[in-house]
Amino acid sequence: MxxxxxxxxxxxxxxxxxxxxxxxxxxxxxxxYLMTVRRDLxxxxxxxxxxxxxxxxxxxxxxATPLRDLTPQAWLEGSPLMRALRRRxxxxxx
Numbered sequence: 883m884x885x886x887x888x889x890x891x892x893x894x895x896x897x898x899x900x901x902x903x904x905x906x907x908x909x910x911x912x913x914x915y916l917m918t919v920r921r922d923l924x925x926x927x928x929x930x931x932x933x934x935x936x937x938x939x940x941x942x943x944x945x946a947t948p949l950r951d952l953t954p955q956a957w958l959e960g961s962p963l964m965r966a967l968r969r970r971x972x973x974x975x976x
Contacts, residue, residue, distance in 0.1 A: 892970045900970050907958060907967075915954035922949055 883889050892900070907914070922938055929936040942948050949957065958964050 892966055900967055904967050911954040911958040915957050
């Protein structure tokens with residue numbers, strides 16, 4: 883989705899467009915990371931108040947790296963969106 887709420891399929895994006903999306907995400911990685919940490923904290927508090935297991939606690943118990951142990955750049959590079967963008971650049975037409 884772009885800022886006008888228009889969806890864009892990765893397969894329809896030019897390599898230049900994908901590169902620009904990656905540049906934008908990298909420039910805002912710290913902001914997005916901090917907002918994700920904030921959402922995670924609020925979700926954990928809400929889950930605890932409702933007596934539910936937090937999916938992040940379950941994932942960490944199973945061996946997932948806690949969000950707090952990742953740098954913003956490592957978090958971004960590990961995200962499904964960034965992995966898909968990188969694959970798009972390295973694949974046919976990229």
